[in-house]
Amino acid sequence: MSRLSALPASLRPETSGLGPLNFRNFGDWGLLTNDWGRWLMLDKNDFSRVLSGDVKAGEPLHQQLAQRGFLREAMNFPELAASYQKLTSFRLISGPSLHMIVVTLRCNQKCLYCHSSVVDPSRTDTDMDLETAKRTVDFIFATPNPALCIEFQGGEPLLNWPVVKFVVQYAKAKAKEQNRRLLLALVNNFTLMTDDKLQFLIDHGVSICTSLDGPADLHNKNRPFLGGGEAQPKVVGWVRRIMDLASTDDLRKPYLPSALMTTTRFSLGRGKEIVDLYRDLGMEQIFLRPLSPIGYAKRVWHEIGYEPEDFLRFYAETLDYILELNRKNPDEIMERFTLVLLTKILKGEDPGFMDLRWPSGAVLGALAYNYDGRIFVSDEGRMVDHQGDPIFQVGDVARDSWQDVLDHPTARACAAASTLEAQPMCAQCAYKPWCGVEPVFHYEMQRSIAGRMPDSPWCRVHMGEFDIVMQRLRDPSSRAVFDRWLERDLCHWQENDPVLVPGQPIPEALR
């Protein structure tokens, strides 16, 4: 079966009147899209008529096609250019907004899929020292983006708490001095959280994110604690506690904890239980994330991995459950990745999701800083280095400037390799306006930073997710839920200072 979808055998194409477009044939209906993010769903008959040049002026369909820039004879150039600029605004911002600092490689958990290249808690030699921390912050503030987000990662960042504290305070002082917008986010497993630390984070406006894979048995299996013991109750306990604080207004909504779940083979078929746990905790969103076969996960893929189609089944089933809940109660939980796609498709805006843009977020959108000060195109690129391959290193805070990093051959190669116009299959894909590819993923999977999309698991998962969302957009009741999600998401940004959640999109207001 064609990945890009084939055309009906009976079609007699006539393309001379068509504007630039890509199409996708779903059998009983078809999808047209163009570079500027305009799209149109058509029933089978109209789809064939459009591609056969049979739509006549004066027909309502002709008008619909013209309004969206699908007909050469009726193109509103200024309007289409404005749409294009809005959808791809990230390409025109100078410099990365997301800066991930790995303050230590140490961790007290041994997650089955962890690609963060963690080491034993005794390895204090993998802690970032103060000098490197200061240099890292100086480097970040020498990059030109007016809005910066510093995200603490690890390892478990709370194992190097003094450096976290220092970076928070030093970065805030610098942001004030330079009049830059600064967001701070901490990704942690909550096992080492204390009241004092929490208070510091709240006082300094650091948003908190954790990992929560689902019910205790599932979470504990995916994320075992070194030395035994159950990790999940600890996470749930802290999330509840912070949620309680929020309900008494001690904590502003932007700093509510958020959680990310990673789907392993053990999660498949348990979407409902996972969603119900998030609902029980009062979480506004859940992010159904597929497992990346990178690093440690690659080695144990035969135990915890699955085919893209398995994940897509899980995603579709779980999304349908969430949609059903939302039909009954409009304030129910939302699915984050769907929201990312909807922001692109329905609002024509880029939601700042680094994994789904082109050129990719590598260097242009994000940078990762190792504990020793070395700079990588992404956290995944840093992990590849940890396995002995420094291909994705683009600098060192001790010696390189932002210009050195931007000009680094690896930065250029990643940008070129992830440009969908230059990808033979992506250039013709109906999802090109909203999609993206990840050089590190494809280097790990296919030994090519450009990748081979016809048999790329990345492409199979993302194309499948787009298909699932598009199919649901055809259903009026699902569409109504999706529209409500976009309204709620917008309200969220308007009611509060924009917030950045680790691993999740950067709000447009911050870019």
Added chain:
Amino acid sequence: MRKSIKKSRKILKKNPRARKIRPGGARASDVCVVLDARRDGVDEIYSAAYLMIDRAYVLLEGDPKKSMRVTLRPRDVRTKASLTAVRSDFMSELAAQRVRWSITRNNQSIREYIAENALSLAAEFGARSEVAEPSAAAEQLTPDQRAEIEKLIAEVETEIKAMNEQKPATDPKAAVAPWEAGRLPGGENPA
């Protein structure tokens, strides 16, 4: 040369399927399609062939200005049905590629024009927005701010030193201990 011929004969004896290898590497059990590059289009042929690589090994030969031969070898078990399916898939991809490339060629100048306009808009937008100038920053701190930062560094250094002195080197945060053992210091566990 003689050695190489002897070796080939040995291979043929051991593997009868190898007898079917034809000039150009194709086997009788492969699908071969010969196309007129001028009529079918080189871009179209390359693109259709590329889209087949998830299902088949693909070999392209010939003169891109005249005639090209596409050899497809299914990745899975080769049966008559799978060979027919691969041929049919390729021809279907080729038909879709003719449409896709036709649209692309007709509209290249329009896409370029709109991209140029979008860039102009962005330049206008960029000129209006405040973009921070790269700065070495630390050198630009006021004396008061510098003093504050130095104080902060001193505090954190003291804290790190105290932390390292308190904890045993092998497990500085008692992190490997299970919570059930109750070995974490007071306040480390949530209520």
